[in-house]
Amino acid sequence: xxxxxxxxxxxxxxxxxxxxxxxxxxxxxxxxxxxxxxxxxxxxxxxxxxxxxxxxxxxxxxxxxxxxxxxxxxxxxxxxxxxxxxxxxxxxxxxxxxxxxxxxxxxxxxxxxxxxxxxxxxxxxxxxxxxxxxxxxxxxxxxxxxxxxxxxxxxxxxxxxxxxxxxxxxxxxxxxxxxxxxxxxxxxxxxxxxxxxxxxxxxxxxxxxxxxxxxxxxxxxxxxxxxxxxxxxxxxxxxxxxxxxxxxxxxxxxxxxxxxxxxxxxxxxxxxxxxxxxxxxxxxxxxxxxxxxxxxxxxxxxxxxxxxxxxxxxxxxxxxxxxxxxxxxxxxxxxxxxxxxxxxxxxxxxxxxxxxxxxxxxxxxxxxxxxxxxxxxxxxxxxxxxxxxxxxxxxxxxxxxxxxxxxxxxxxxxxxxxxxxxxxxxxxxxxxxxxxxxxxxxxxxxxxxxxxxxxxxxxxxxxxxxxxxxxxxxxxxxxxxxxxxxxxxxxxxxxxxxxxxxxxxxxxxxxxxxxxxxxxxxxxxxxxxxxxxxxxxxxxxxxxxxxxxxxxxxxxxxxxxxxxxxxxxxxxxxxxxxxxxxxxxxxxxxxxxxxxxxxxxxxxxxxxxxxxxxxxxxxxxxxxxxxxxxxxxxxxxxxxxxxxxxxxxxxxxxxxxxxxxxxxxxxxxxxxxxxxxxxxxxxxxxxxxxxxxxxxxxxxxxxxxxxxxxxxxxxxxxxxxxxxxxxxxxxxxxxxxxxxxxxxxxxxxxxxxxxxxxxxxxxxxxxxxxxxxxxxxxxxxxxxxxxxxxxxxxxxxxxxxxxxxxxxxxxxxxxxxxxxxxxxxxxxxxxxxxxxxxxxxx
Amino acid sequence: xxxxxxxxxxxxxxxxxxxxxxxxxxxxxxxxxxxxxxxxxxxxxxxxxxxxxxxxxxxxxxxxxxxxxxxxxxxxxxxxxxxxxxxxxxxxxxxxxxxxxxxxxxxxxxxxxxxxxxxxxxxx
Numbered sequence: 001x002x003x004x005x006x007x008x009x010x011x012x013x014x015x016x017x018x019x020x021x022x023x024x025x026x027x028x029x030x031x032x033x034x035x036x037x038x039x040x041x042x043x044x045x046x047x048x049x050x051x052x053x054x055x056x057x058x059x060x061x062x063x064x065x066x067x068x069x070x071x072x073x074x075x076x077x078x079x080x081x082x083x084x085x086x087x088x089x090x091x092x093x094x095x096x097x098x099x100x101x102x103x104x105x106x107x108x109x110x111x112x113x114x115x116x117x118x119x120x121x122x123x124x125x126x127x128x129x130x131x132x133x134x135x136x137x138x139x140x141x142x143x144x145x146x147x148x149x150x151x152x153x154x155x156x157x158x159x160x161x162x163x164x165x166x167x168x169x170x171x172x173x174x175x176x177x178x179x180x181x182x183x184x185x186x187x188x189x190x191x192x193x194x195x196x197x198x199x200x201x202x203x204x205x206x207x208x209x210x211x212x213x214x215x216x217x218x219x220x221x222x223x224x225x226x227x228x229x230x231x232x233x234x235x236x237x238x239x240x241x242x243x244x245x246x247x248x249x250x251x252x253x254x255x256x257x258x259x260x261x262x263x264x265x266x267x268x269x270x271x272x273x274x275x276x277x278x279x280x281x282x283x284x285x286x287x288x289x290x291x292x293x294x295x296x297x298x299x300x301x302x303x304x305x306x307x308x309x310x311x312x313x314x315x316x317x318x319x320x321x322x323x324x325x326x327x328x329x330x331x332x333x334x335x336x337x338x339x340x341x342x343x344x345x346x347x348x349x350x351x352x353x354x355x356x357x358x359x360x361x362x363x364x365x366x367x368x369x370x371x372x373x374x375x376x377x378x379x380x381x382x383x384x385x386x387x388x389x390x391x392x393x394x395x396x397x398x399x400x401x402x403x404x405x406x407x408x409x410x411x412x413x414x415x416x417x418x419x420x421x422x423x424x425x426x427x428x429x430x431x432x433x434x435x436x437x438x439x440x441x442x443x444x445x446x447x448x449x450x451x452x453x454x455x456x457x458x459x460x461x462x463x464x465x466x467x468x469x470x471x472x473x474x475x476x477x478x479x480x481x482x483x484x485x486x487x488x489x490x491x492x493x494x495x496x497x498x499x500x501x502x503x504x505x506x507x508x509x510x511x512x513x514x515x516x517x518x519x520x521x522x523x524x525x526x527x528x529x530x531x532x533x534x535x536x537x538x539x540x541x542x543x544x545x546x547x548x549x550x551x552x553x554x555x556x557x558x559x560x561x562x563x564x565x566x567x568x569x570x571x572x573x574x575x576x577x578x579x580x581x582x583x584x585x586x587x588x589x590x591x592x593x594x595x596x597x598x599x600x601x602x603x604x605x606x607x608x609x610x611x612x613x614x615x616x617x618x619x620x621x622x623x624x625x626x627x628x629x630x631x632x633x634x635x636x637x638x639x640x641x642x643x644x645x646x647x648x649x650x651x652x653x654x655x656x657x658x659x660x661x662x663x664x665x666x667x668x669x670x671x672x673x674x675x676x677x678x679x680x681x682x683x684x685x686x687x688x689x690x691x692x693x694x695x696x697x698x699x700x701x702x703x704x705x706x707x708x709x710x711x712x713x714x715x716x717x718x719x720x721x722x723x724x725x726x727x728x729x730x731x732x733x734x735x736x737x738x739x740x741x742x743x744x745x746x747x748x749x750x751x752x753x754x755x756x757x758x759x760x761x762x763x764x765x766x767x768x769x770x771x772x773x774x775x776x777x778x779x780x781x782x783x784x785x786x787x788x789x790x791x792x793x794x795x796x797x798x799x800x801x802x803x804x805x806x807x808x809x810x811x812x813x814x815x816x817x818x819x820x821x822x823x824x825x826x827x828x829x830x831x832x833x834x835x836x837x838x839x840x841x842x
Numbered sequence: 843x844x845x846x847x848x849x850x851x852x853x854x855x856x857x858x859x860x861x862x863x864x865x866x867x868x869x870x871x872x873x874x875x876x877x878x879x880x881x882x883x884x885x886x887x888x889x890x891x892x893x894x895x896x897x898x899x900x901x902x903x904x905x906x907x908x909x910x911x912x913x914x915x916x917x918x919x920x921x922x923x924x925x926x927x928x929x930x931x932x933x934x935x936x937x938x939x940x941x942x943x944x945x946x947x948x949x950x951x952x953x954x955x956x957x958x959x960x961x962x963x964x965x966x
Contacts, residue, residue: 207926207928300940305944308864325958333951334951576853577933
């Protein structure tokens with residue numbers, strides 16, 4: 001049989017039998033057990049709905065802001081409450097809506113675009129969702145107790161580090177959001193591996209839906225953008241709770257370090273939000289132009305280019321901090337350069353529309369509105385990227401207008417276009433076209449009425465974040481117009497909410513591909529298994545190019561027509577050429593990820609309220625739950641080596657090392673971990689640059705001896721892990737166990753020596769930023785060694801339980817991979833804290 | 843190794859030029875930031891400007907080589923896009939073409955980054 005040609009259809013009896021087995025395997029649980037589902041269809045839906053709920057909540061806060069500012073000298077809100085309202089508005093919109101919804105939508109629809117049954121780590125998605133829900137409710141709920149963060153969404157010290165000026169709200173912000181950031185990194189791992197390895201057979205990288213390209217790039221960006229903020233949060237929280245003076249200028253700290261760490265996250269984040277939304281347009285525009293996208297490679301250029309350049313922009317948020325002009329110049333240059341790839345994708349969309357036969361549907365209407373608003377915001381962006389202009393506009397309503405133009409044009413409108421476009425895919429009915437058009441015009445007009453005048457309010461000097469203003473500056477009518485516009489915009493959103501929540505009785509059930517789109521997601525059916533079979537793909541728009549494809553897929557003539565063993569399965573293919581290489585067994589529904597998220601979440605919440613011991617206990621239980629989850633749900637030894645996936649293709653069920661998805665997940669997680677670590681190292685060198693003497697005179701720690709012992713022991717522990725893997729490969733279980741056992745002891749010794757070094761040299765972290773940053777590096781490294789030891793003990797236990805053998809060796813490969821990074825952490829920490837001061841003294 | 847022509851057109855090739863942009867950007871920024879922090883606000887940029895120019899030339903050479911490499915994978919322009927056929931050859935042409943575009947953007951962005959040292963002479 002030629003590869004990829006559909007097989008003969010199974011007999012009617014076999015077809016029904018296959019569907020019964022698939023149904024039992026992929027069944028969505030009923031009743032309260034529904035919430036144990038880990039399938040992307042349910043988790044993605046909950047995730048999307050939750051982030052939309054947060055969007056509406058933050059929108060209401062926005063209306064409060066506009067109500068307060070409608071007239072001068074307003075007394076509707078107090079200054080203190082207003083501070084909470086605008087802080088939470090920004091925080092929720094950015095952290096609980098814009099970023100999570102991209103993960104949510106990707107989890108929901110990306111497997112369908114690949115005709116995959118699910119993403120490679122369904123339970124990780126579930127864990128991410130529950131973490132997000134817990135953290136989000138915690139952060140949002142604080143405002144009902146008058147305890148919300150109130151220092152602005154970027155939490156600048158020294159205001160936000162002052163525990164008298166900013167109360168518990170700042171801790172809630174730091175800990176609640178750190179928890180959610182971890183969920184984001186989990187989603188990034190899931191999505192990157194999903195894009196690269198879960199495509200259908202035959203889908204080479206030049207045929208991937210553009211959405212996949214964007215998600216891949218954004219996943220990579222999350223790995224390098226979020227960890228600096230986690231590092232910043234750690235420093236921040238240590239200052240607030242333990243008085244370690246990272247940002248306190250009196251004791252050698254520097255508030256600008258926070259600004260750097262925040263905006264190294266904060267600027268790429270804007271593009272992390274924007275790219276997946278524009279990715280929706282890249283799916284919508286070709287469908288309604290009824291032709292393939294013009295300039296597929298140019299979109300790839302745009303995604304890759306924006307992904308990189310967006311990391312060179314962070315200082316443009318700090319133009320007014322007094323940095324040397326040459327530094328501002330570098331960032332100004334990058335800020336102008338990023339306009340190139342950003343505009344390329346807009347031209348691509350316009351060209352596609354011009355070359356096709358445009359169908360002006362509701363999604364397309366929102367897409368067009370999105371581009372109009374975004375281009376306007378982009379142009380003011382080019383203005384504020386110029387430092388001299390920025391000095392005038394900095395912290396005024398001009399910036400507020402600019403950021404709402406890019407975010408609402410770049411994210412909210414495309415997402416609503418996506419909502420109308422993908423609603424039939426997920427909910428099996430179409431939203432009202434008439435209401436959609438009413439909503440669009442209300443939103444489009446309301447938005448411009450609200451935000452266009454803000455440019456002028458800003459140019460007339462109105463600063464952002466003031467809770468009220470006196471008469472006589474010429475701001476009154478501009479503000480009133482903005483407030484009226486905001487309520488019109490809200491009315492438009494209310495129309496959409498109405499349409500979603502109160503479906504008409506005579507709702508239209510839809511057929512499989514209502515828009516006549518060309519990509520695979522429109523093969524999805526009502527059935528719990530989503531696609532009947534996984535097709536072999538031979539073009540970018542398979543449903544257009546092969547009119548029989550949908551029928552062949554539905555007739556069970558492609559891959560994975562059956563679930564003979566009643567185990568959940570999906571195909572793993574190679575990243576470049578989409579050659580099938582594994583039949584991956586996926587874990588089934590479980591409450592374990594939810595329970596793990598509850599305990600880990602409780603430990604974060606408890607820490608915010610200073611219940612340290614309780615938090616520690618919750619954290620330990622949470623880690624225990626995760627270990628149980630790993631033990632029972634991962635690296636399961638299959639009942640057979642190979643599986644016939646259809647079309648005469650036999651694929652292995654268990655693969656390890658760099659062939660396995662788990663190995664890639666570990667690699668990607670550790671890249672994120674490394675960027676957090678190097679952000680802390682950056683903190684050390686930042687202090688070194690701003691001080692004349694660093695380490696300061698009179699602080700002689702942590703010395704060279706104990707850090708060297710720690711370095712030697714840590715690296716020896718790593719070397720022994722390499723030996724353990726090798727011995728295991730050679731068939732020696734005893735060798736594996738012995739090498740791990742010695743490695744555990746050495747690792748413990750290394751961690752102890754590392755902690756002992758600043759202890760014995762009496763470095764007091766509350767005195768100065770130097771001892772504080774040394775202690776943070778030491779604690780970070782010791783924690784990583786401790787995690788490494790936990791993994792070593794896990795491998796030992798798996799070996800004794802017969803679950804880790806020469807043939808079935810996923811665990812040891814992944815743990816050794818972790819230890820590569822742990823070794824880098826140890827080596828860099830020792831080099832920085834012990835040898836760098838030595839080199840500086842010459 | 844970037845300078846050896848890579849036989850395989852893959853994602854690493856695609857990421858090479860923007861990575862060079864990132865390294866160049868960081869090198870220029872860090873060098874200037876450390877110099878100005880240590881030498882004070884009124885100090886001249888002096889050698890920093892020459893270093894930035896040297897970094898720029900080196901970065902542009904690497905990006906140009908990557909671009910040339912990509913041009914070869916693309917097939918020297920003998921085939922027009924969209925490169926969407928289900929063949930290894932078209933996959934190679936696609937990555938080559940995309941890499942060429944990304945290299946061009948990186949080239950321009952690197953030149954952009956270097957421009958400030960032509961106009962700014964001190965640490966104010």
